[in-house]
Amino acid sequence: MTNWDDVRYFLAVARGGSVRAAADRLKVTHSTVIRRIGHLEELLGAQVFQKLPSGYRLTEAGEEILALAELMEGASHQLETRVFGRDQNVRGLLRVALPPTVATHLLMHDFAEFCRLHPDIELQILSSSELVNLTTRQADVALRVVYDRDTLPAHLIGRQLRDVHGAVYIARDLLAAHRSGRETKVRWVLKLEDGGVPEWARENEITPSDAPVTVTDSEAQIIAVRAGLGMAPLSCFVGDVDPSLIRVPGGALRKHGTFWLLTHGETRKTKRVRLFSDFIAQRFDTHATLLAGLLVSG
Structure with missing residues (x-):
């Protein structure tokens, strides 16, 4: 029986084109990636990658497996999201993704207040200019500056906050x-x-x-x-x-645009996400004058 963890490693190599890229993405050693791929090939009785000077290329068998592996990945993410969505426990991890400047210059004091109000929530602040994938649960909540509302992915749940x-x-x-x-x-x-x-x-x-x-x-x-x-x-x-x-x-x-708070599917139903979403929406209302540029420097 194929192990989902082995399939994860297969997908990481297929998408990254090398063992190094897969190891960096999964935050494991090169030897772990090679061992997992070897285990998968042993179970399937087929070679899934051809090692070339330019990197790892899918074999014909690997190409056939790729589509099925992506279906497994989608089902896994859907299962995780549904289970997470039923979690009404305040204790636990909450991952929030947002631009670095917003984290450091606008919301850090608010994050401190949220943590004081909810000491059992483990807050993980993912400050990066790169957009995280909420579908694969790289984060539970994302704060983004959106320039055109029509560009928001249809599968995400959006809450409009304030213009900046x-x-x-x-x-x-x-x-x-x-x-x-x-x-x-x-x-x-x-x-x-x-x-x-x-x-x-x-x-x-x-x-x-x-x-x-x-x-x-x-x-x-x-x-x-x-x-x-x-x-x-x-x-x-x-x-x-x-x-x-x-x-x-x-x-x-x-x-510059409008701040949106984004979540995905069942994730928005968890108590931790609902508490954070309501709190941040209120804090953005408090920051409305500053965001609008009405606190003029003189």
């Missing part, structure tokens, strides 16, 4: 230096993923430099602006509460 706005910010000392003439031009501080200065951010009273500073993530961008490297578009919940920053004069306030 942004503006262009600069360090107060750098603005003073620019106004005095000591800094004639100010650099843009951009993330690699931005692909340039957003059109809406260009209209302001600062003379920009043609040589931007580029960073890899939002946190580095915030620190760079705070340090006086230049100006950058930031969320108002970041810029308006930082005493070292000020909005660039003449700049526009821009809606």
Whole structure:
């Protein structure tokens, strides 16, 4: 009889194309992956992978098994979700996925309050710019900024929270230096993923430099602006509460999108998820003025 764990390893190698990729994904050693694949091949009496210099390629038998393995995976996830959905116990793990900036600059104090209110819930904060897969239960709840409601996956359960706005910010000392003439031009501080200065951010009273500073993530961008490297578009919940920053004069306030709280299927019925969803919705209402950019830095 085929072991579902062996099938998981088979799928990880098939999708990653190598033992290394599968081991990283499953957080196990290379030898464990090789042993599991060998065990599966022994049970099936067939070789499922061909080892090539470029990686692992499915054999003809492996191709036939792949479709069945994916059906097994779907059934397993459905079973886990249904069982989790019937769990009305407050004690246990709750995994929340959200962008790093939102975790560190907006909600961390709220998370602390939630943990004080529910000491038996083990809160796992998954702060990453990558979108997690709620269907495979990489997380129980996801907070995302959505730009177009129609892009939300139909199979997810969504709860609309609040709009989030942004503006262009600069360090107060750098603005003073620019106004005095000591800094004639100010650099843009951009993330690699931005692909340039957003059109809406260009209209302001600062003379920009043609040589931007580029960073890899939002946190580095915030620190760079705070340090006086230049100006950058930031969320108002970041810029308006930082005493070292000020909005660039003449700049526009821009809606970045809308926060949504997302869950999947039966997961939303668990008591832990319901408690967290209601709590966060209330906290977003409390943050409404900040998110709307109405706490203007002066």
